[in-house]
Amino acid sequence: MIELSKTSRRKFLRDIGYISVGFPLLSSCFGEQDPVVAARVNYEGDLPGSMRNASKVNAWLHVLEDGRVMVFSGKVELGQGIRTAIRQVAAEELDLELDQVEVHLAETGVTPDEGYTAGSSSVPNSAMSVRYAAATARQKLLELASAKLNIAEEDLILYNGKVKSKKSNQSLNFAEILEGAQIDMEVTKPVPLKIKSGYRYVGKAIPRKDIEKMVRGEEVYIQDLRFPGMVHARVLRPAGYQSKLVKVDDSGLSTAISGIIKTVVNGSFVGVITDREYQAVKAEAYLRKHSEWTPSPSFPKQETLFAHLKSIAEKPQSIRNEGDITTTPNGTDTFKASYTKPYLKHGSIGPACGIAMYDGEILHIWSHSQGIYPMRRAIAAMLKMEQEKLHVIAVPGAGCFGHSTADDAATDAAILALSYPGKHIRVQWSRHDEHTWDPYGTAMIMELEASLDANGKIKTWKTDVWTDSHSMRPDNDPATLLDTRYLENPVQLKGRGYLGGGHRNADPYYSIPNMQVNAHFFNGPLRVSSLRSLGSYTTIFSIESFMDELAEKAGKDPLEFRLAHLEDARAIAVINKIQEMCNGEKLEEGEGIGYAFSRYKNTTAYATAAAKVSVDRASGTIKLLKMWAAVDVGEIINLDGIINQIEGGMLQAASWTLKEEVTFEDNKITSSDWRKYPVFRFSDIPEVEVAMIDRPNEAAEGGGEVSMPPTGAAIANAVYNACGKRVYDLPITAEKILG
Amino acid sequence: MPKFTLHINGLQKVIDTEPDTPLLYVLRDNLELNGPKFGCGLSQCGACMVLVDGSAVTSCMRPIASIGDSKITTLEGLASENGKLHAVQDAFNQEQAAQCGYCLNGMVMASVGLLNDNPNPNDSEIRDALQLNLCRCSAHTRIIQAVKTASKNLSGK
Ligand code: FES
Ligand code: FES
Numbered sequence: 042m043i044e045l046s047k048t049s050r051r052k053f054l055r056d057i058g059y060i061s062v063g064f065p066l067l068s069s070c071f072g073e074q075d076p077v078v079a080a081r082v083n084y085e086g087d088l089p090g091s092m093r094n095a096s097k098v099n100a101w102l103h104v105l106e107d108g109r110v111m112v113f114s115g116k117v118e119l120g121q122g123i124r125t126a127i128r129q130v131a132a133e134e135l136d137l138e139l140d141q142v143e144v145h146l147a148e149t150g151v152t153p154d155e156g157y158t159a160g161s162s163s164v165p166n167s168a169m170s171v172r173y174a175a176a177t178a179r180q181k182l183l184e185l186a187s188a189k190l191n192i193a194e195e196d197l198i199l200y201n202g203k204v205k206s207k208k209s210n211q212s213l214n215f216a217e218i219l220e221g222a223q224i225d226m227e228v229t230k231p232v233p234l235k236i237k238s239g240y241r242y243v244g245k246a247i248p249r250k251d252i253e254k255m256v257r258g259e260e261v262y263i264q265d266l267r268f269p270g271m272v273h274a275r276v277l278r279p280a281g282y283q284s285k286l287v288k289v290d291d292s293g294l295s296t297a298i299s300g301i302i303k304t305v306v307n308g309s310f311v312g313v314i315t316d317r318e319y320q321a322v323k324a325e326a327y328l329r330k331h332s333e334w335t336p337s338p339s340f341p342k343q344e345t346l347f348a349h350l351k352s353i354a355e356k357p358q359s360i361r362n363e364g365d366i367t368t369t370p371n372g373t374d375t376f377k378a379s380y381t382k383p384y385l386k387h388g389s390i391g392p393a394c395g396i397a398m399y400d401g402e403i404l405h406i407w408s409h410s411q412g413i414y415p416m417r418r419a420i421a422a423m424l425k426m427e428q429e430k431l432h433v434i435a436v437p438g439a440g441c442f443g444h445s446t447a448d449d450a451a452t453d454a455a456i457l458a459l460s461y462p463g464k465h466i467r468v469q470w471s472r473h474d475e476h477t478w479d480p481y482g483t484a485m486i487m488e489l490e491a492s493l494d495a496n497g498k499i500k501t502w503k504t505d506v507w508t509d510s511h512s513m514r515p516d517n518d519p520a521t522l523l524d525t526r527y528l529e530n531p532v533q534l535k536g537r538g539y540l541g542g543g544h545r546n547a548d549p550y551y552s553i554p555n556m557q558v559n560a561h562f563f564n565g566p567l568r569v570s571s572l573r574s575l576g577s578y579t580t581i582f583s584i585e586s587f588m589d590e591l592a593e594k595a596g597k598d599p600l601e602f603r604l605a606h607l608e609d610a611r612a613i614a615v616i617n618k619i620q621e622m623c624n625g626e627k628l629e630e631g632e633g634i635g636y637a638f639s640r641y642k643n644t645t646a647y648a649t650a651a652a653k654v655s656v657d658r659a660s661g662t663i664k665l666l667k668m669w670a671a672v673d674v675g676e677i678i679n680l681d682g683i684i685n686q687i688e689g690g691m692l693q694a695a696s697w698t699l700k701e702e703v704t705f706e707d708n709k710i711t712s713s714d715w716r717k718y719p720v721f722r723f724s725d726i727p728e729v730e731v732a733m734i735d736r737p738n739e740a741a742e743g744g745g746e747v748s749m750p751p752t753g754a755a756i757a758n759a760v761y762n763a764c765g766k767r768v769y770d771l772p773i774t775a776e777k778i779l780g
Numbered sequence: 781m782p783k784f785t786l787h788i789n790g791l792q793k794v795i796d797t798e799p800d801t802p803l804l805y806v807l808r809d810n811l812e813l814n815g816p817k818f819g820c821g822l823s824q825c826g827a828c829m830v831l832v833d834g835s836a837v838t839s840c841m842r843p844i845a846s847i848g849d850s851k852i853t854t855l856e857g858l859a860s861e862n863g864k865l866h867a868v869q870d871a872f873n874q875e876q877a878a879q880c881g882y883c884l885n886g887m888v889m890a891s892v893g894l895l896n897d898n899p900n901p902n903d904s905e906i907r908d909a910l911q912l913n914l915c916r917c918s919a920h921t922r923i924i925q926a927v928k929t930a931s932k933n934l935s936g937k
Contacts, residue, residue, distance in 0.1 A: 120880025120917050248876055255881035256869040256888060258815030258855040265814040273809075299781070299798065317797070319805040322821075390819050390827055390916045391882040439882030440917040472820040681876055685919065689879055692918030715824040715914065723907040726920040 075207055076200050078136060079239020081176070083231035088173060091115065091166040095153035098181070098224040101174035102131065108202050108214030109141045112175075114167045115155025117147050117411060118251070120440040121745050122682040123163045125249045129242040129678055130168050134175035134235055136200050139242060147413045147435035157412035157514055159443070159571060161645065161743025164678055169741065176235070177228045186218050237676075237737045244737060246681035263409045263436040264394045268465035271396070272302060273318040275325035276453045277311040278474050279527060281337025281708045282568065285309050289332040298323045305460045308529035309334075312457045314466060322471075337708045340566045347381050347486055347507075354507055354561040361548045364555030366501040375492045375501075376594060380583035382771045384481040384567050384703035386712070387446075388720055391439025392475035395450035397458035398465040404431050404458060408451035409438025412514060416448045416522075419515035420455050423525045423532075431455075442693070444514045444570040445479055446470055449523040456524060476718060477710040478523065481703055482572025483509035483565060485543065487583035491553075497595030499606060501555040504547045506580065509563055511542025512571040537564065542575035546750060549584050550640045551606035567703065567710070574746040577641065578694060578753055582771065585637035585754030589761065599758065600636055611647050611673050611736070612640060618671035618732055619649040631655050632666070635758025637751035646674040646742040650691060650751035653727075656764040661775030663760060665695055665727040670748050672731065675739035687748040688729045694752035696721035699772055784844050786811075789857030799845035804828045806844050807854060815855025815885045819914070826886035826913030829893075830854050836893025838912070855885045858892065868892050871930035872923070879917035886913045891927045899935055901927070 088096075095101065095115075103111045112131045118124050128142045135142075145152060155167055179199060186204035187194045196207050205212030237243075254260040279286070286309040295301045300316035301324060311332065313324040341349040369375060396407040404426065410416045413433040421428040438447060453468040486507035494500040513534070515521040520534040544560045592602035600620055607613055616638055623634060632655045640647045651669040656662070668691050677683055700719050704712040712718035753771070760778070761767045768777045786793045788811070795810050802821075807813045807830070819827030821840045828840040831853040858866040865873070868891045878884050887910065894901055894909035901909065906927045915923065 120878070120882075122879070248873075252876055252878050252881065253873045255878055255884045256855075256865065256872045257859065258813070258885065260881055261814065262817075262882065264818065267812060317801075317805070318809045319798070319801045322805075388916050389882075390825060390880075390914055391817060392819070437880070440880035442916070469818065472822060472824075685876060685879060685922070688921060689918040692920060693916065696918070714822055715820060716822075720914065720916070721918065721920070722912075722914065723910045723920060723924070726907070726924070729921050 075198050078198055078200060080236045081233040082236050084173070084234045085231050088228065088230070089166045089169045091153060091155045091170045092173070092228060095170070096227050098174045098178050098226055098228060100153050101171050102178060103223050104215040104219050105143070106216055108216040109143065110135060110137060110215065111143045111145055112171050113145050113152040114171065115147050115153040115414070116158040116163045116167045117409070117413070117435040118437045119158060119411070121163065121686055122249050122679060123158070123167065124251065125247055125682060126164055126168050126678040127171050129247055130172045131175045133240055133243050134172055135179050137202055139247070141202050149413055149417055149431070149433045154414040156415060159411055161641070161745045161747065164741050164743045168678060172234070173228050173232045176232050177226065178224050180233050181224050181226060182215060182218055186213055189213065189218060244677050244680060244735060247679050249682065261436070262391065263396070263407060263438045264391060264469065266396055266407055266436060268398070271465040271467055272314055272316060273321040274312055274314045274454070274457050274466050274468045275321040275471070276468060277313070277325055277328050277332065278478055279309050280334035283337040284334040286311065287333040287335060289328055291328060291331065293331070294324060294327055297327055303461055304328070305457055307456065308531060309527040310456065310524055312453065314457060314461055318469065339708045340705045343705060346484060350484060350486065350507055350563050350565055351561070353565070354563040357505065357559040357561045360544050360558040360560050362557050366503050366555045366557045368501060368555055369492050373493050373495070375490055376591060377488070377490045378583070378587050378590060378769060380487045380579070380586065380769045382485045382579040382582065384484045384569070385572055385697055385701050386476065386479050386481055386703055386718060387442045387572060388718070389439045389441045389445055389475070392470040392472055393446035393450035394438065394467065394469050395447070395452070395454035396465055396467045397451070397454035399458040399462040401462055402430065404455060406431060406433045406451050406455055407436050408433060409436055409441070409447045410451055411441065411444060411447065415514065415516040416451060418517050419448070419519050419522050420452055422517060423452065423519035423522055424455065424459065442573040443482070444512060446475055448515045449478070452522045452524045473713050476713045478568065480513055480568045480570030483511065483543070483569040485576065485579040487547070487579060489583055489587045491587065491591060493591065493595050497597055499551065499553045499591065502549060502553045502557070504558040505561065506544050506547045506559070506576070507561045507563060508540070508543025508576055509565040509569045510538040510540050511575040512539035514538070514570060537562070538570070542571065545575050545580065545642055546577040546584070546639060547580040548643065550612065550643050551603070552608055553606065567705070573690070573693070574749040577639065577746070577750040578697065581637065581639045581750030582753035582757065585639070585751060586757045586767070586769070589635070589758045590767070603638055612638065614734055615647045615649040615671040615673055618734060619651050619669060622669045622671060622730065622732060623651050626653065629655070631657065631763055633759045633762030633764070635755045635760070635762055637754035637758060639750045641747045641750065646672065646744060646747040648672045648747045648751050650748060650755040652752070652755040652759040654756065654759040654763050656760055656778060658764055661778035663699060663773065663775065663778065665699065665725065665756065667728040667730070668695065668752065668755070669730045670732070671734065672744065672747060673734040673736060674742045674744045674747065676737050676741040677733060677735050678741055680733065683733065683744040684731045686744045687731050690746065690748035691729060691752045692721060692726065694749040695727070695756060696725070697772070698753040698756045699725070699774070702772055784847070786847060786852060787849065788852045789854060795844065797844060800843050803830070803839040803842045803844055803847060803852070807839065813854050813856055817882055817885050819882070826890060827883055829886040829889035829913070831889060831893060834893070834896045836890045855888060858888070866892065867934045868895065868927070868930040871926040871933060875922050875926040875929060877922035877926040878919050883913060883915040887915065887923050891930065894927070895931055895934060900931055
C-alpha cells in the first residue's frame, strides 16, 4: 500500500531529495554549491491532441515580469485538482519551486481551446501539453541565456527560476532572459524531458493549495462572484419539457415584491431581474402562480419504462463481431442474464449559476461550464452573434460529474444580459430546477449471453445494450442549450450527440474467441447527457455481475475465473493486488465480499474494486461495510489527488448502486429534491481503502472515472455472496432483496 | 424596508431588508460573505450552515426576523484575528478533505458545532452530527478523519 505523505513542506523537501542523495537541497539559493540538475532524455512519442491547435510554447506558458511562470490550460477545475497537477508538471520540467508557477484555467482568447473537461482527459491532454511546452521552454531559455551571457550551455544551470553560471556569479532570471518577449516556437519532437528518477514533485502527494482557501471561505466559486452594480435574476422554467407559455401576468409583480427591475419574456422563456437575490426567488414563485402553460405529454409509466425503451429502439447496430457466436460447445449450456439501470442525476451540491454582462459590443460570460469554447459556439449560434463578440471566463463551480446545467445557466444570463445591457446579471438555479431539468445519465438495458467450454472457459459471448445518447454537450448545435428550444423561434435538436458512450466497455476485456456486441439506440423520454463514466458503469455492472455467475457455473473462484481470461499483465496485477488486500478479511454470518474488474474504455486505466456488505435477510437491509480498490493509472502525477478521485468515484458509484433513481409520473419528474432523490449520507459511508500501482514509464491516464464501473458490480456480487440473492435491476434495494 | 441588527462574527451589522429574507441571503447578498453556500434552500443539504450561539444550523430557511439577538458565526469568523485557523479548518486542510469544496462550509461548521458540544466524539457521533450534510464528490471518509484529527488537536493529545 502506498502511504500518503501528510508531511509539512520541509519534511517533504527533505524526503524527496533531488536526484543525488545527500546533496544539500536548494543550495543555489544559498549561493555556495550548485544543485545537481536531473538529466534530460529525448521524448519521441506522440504529442497530445490538445497540441494540435495550440502547438507553440507560448500558447501554454508565459514568463511573468517577476520571472515566475504562468501556465495556461483550457481545462476547468471541477474539484479534480487539475490546477495542482498542471502546476506539478510545469514546475518539474522547468526546475521551479511549485510557488513559482501560476495556473490560468480556461478563458476564451487567452487559453487554448481544449474542448470539454471530461472523460478523464485532463491529465493526458492538458497536463501533458504543459509538460512538453515547459520542457521545450527550458531548452530555449538555456540557449538564450547562453548567448546573452556568452557562456556555453554546459556551464549553465537552470534552477528555481534562474539560469546561472557554474563558474561565476553571473545569473539571469527567466524574465531577464526574455526581456518582455515570450517563447514563440513550435513544440517539436524530440522533446528533452526530465528523467523520471529526477522528479521532485510528479508522482508525489502534493497538497492542493485551493483546499486551504476553501476552509477559509476564500476560494471563489461562480456563485461567489460579485461585481459593482450586479443584479440578480431567475428564470421560470416551463411547466414541462414540451410546455409552451400561454400567458404570464406580471402586472401585480412590482406591488407584490420589491426590487423588481424587469421581466423578460421571449417565446416560452420567462426571466425576471431584481436588485436583490431573494427578491428574484420570490418573483419567480409569483410568476409561476401567474402564468399558464400548455401541458407537456405524459411520460411512459415508470414500472414499464424498460419495455417502453425497447419498443422505441432503432434497429441494432453491430459494434463488434469476432469469431462465430453460434458455435455452442458440446454438452454445455448457454447462459443468459438481463440487467437494467435507471436514469441517474448528476446531483451537484451547488445548483448552476451563470453571470453575464453586455457592454454594448462584447457579451462577457462567467460560467462553470466544462467546455467554454464549445459553449461559446453554441451561445453565439443561438444569439446569432459572431463568436468573437463573446468572451467566456471559466470559474470553478461545485463538482458536476458530467454535462449538467452550467451551460444552461450561462445561457439564461446571456439572454437576460442582452435585454438589460451594462449590468452584470447573475442567474442562480433552484434545487428544484437543478433536479428536474438536469440532463440525466440515461436509463440502460444490458442483455448478456455466454457459453462455457469443457474447461470452464468462456467460448462465446454476446452483449446487447439498449441506450440513449451519452453526451448532448453544447457545441455548434445551439439546441443543445435548453433555452434555444423555448425562445420565440424555437430550434429543436438536430443530432443525437455521442451515442458511442452507451457501449463503452460493452465488450468484455477478457480473451473470448467468439464475441458479438450490438447496440440498440433509443431516443428516450427524459433529457439526457454525459454522466461520469458514461455507459461504462452499466456495462461493467452487468458484465462483472455475469462473470461471477459464469464463474459459479464453471465451479471456479470468481477472481481465478477472471485471471484465466486475462493476458494483460497490468490487468492481472490489479486483480492480484485486490486479492492481497482482502486476504484475511473475516466474514460474519450474513456478510459477503464481491469483486469486479475493468479497464476503463478498454484502453486506459485499470481498476479492481472489492466490496464487503452485510444483508439482513429478514428486512432486506443492505449495509456497505468496506470497499477496496487496486488501481493502475499509469504514471501518477499527484498521488493524493488521484486517491481522492478514486475514493470519491467509488462512493458516488456506491450511492448510485444502492440508492439512486430518477422518478417520474404523468408529465412530471417527481424526484425533485434531496428527499425524493436520496443519495449517500454519512450513515451510509463504508471504510475505503485504495492501493495505487505506480507505473512511471506508462502514459498518465486520468482517474476521475476509473473506479466507478467496477464498484457497482462489486457491490452486487457482495450482496449475492452475503445472501444468495442476485439483483439485476439497479438500484439494489431492500425491496429487491425481499422480492 | 425594516432594519435588523445582526451580531455576526463579533461585529454588529444593520441590515435593511424584507423580514422574510432568509439569513443565508442576508449573509451572502447583503454582507457579501462567501462562506455559507446555497445548495438547496430546503434545509436538506447543509451547504448553508452557520453557528447560531455556537450550534450548527442551516441558514437557508431561517427568516432574518427570527434571529433576534443570537450570535452568528460564519466560516469567515472561525479563524482567530491573527489569521490562525480554527482546529477544524486546519484539520480539513491537513487531511485534504475536499474535492470541489462546495460542501466544505457546511462540513466545517457542523464539525465545529459538534466539537463545541462534544470535544471527543466517536465515529458514530461524528456521522450523526454530519448526517444532514451532503457531499456529492464523496470526500466523506476524509471528512470523518478530519473531525477526528481536529478533536485530537483540540484536546492537545
Ligand atoms: S442550502 Fe441550506 S440546507 Fe441546503
Ligand atoms: S467536496 Fe464537492 S461536494 Fe463535497
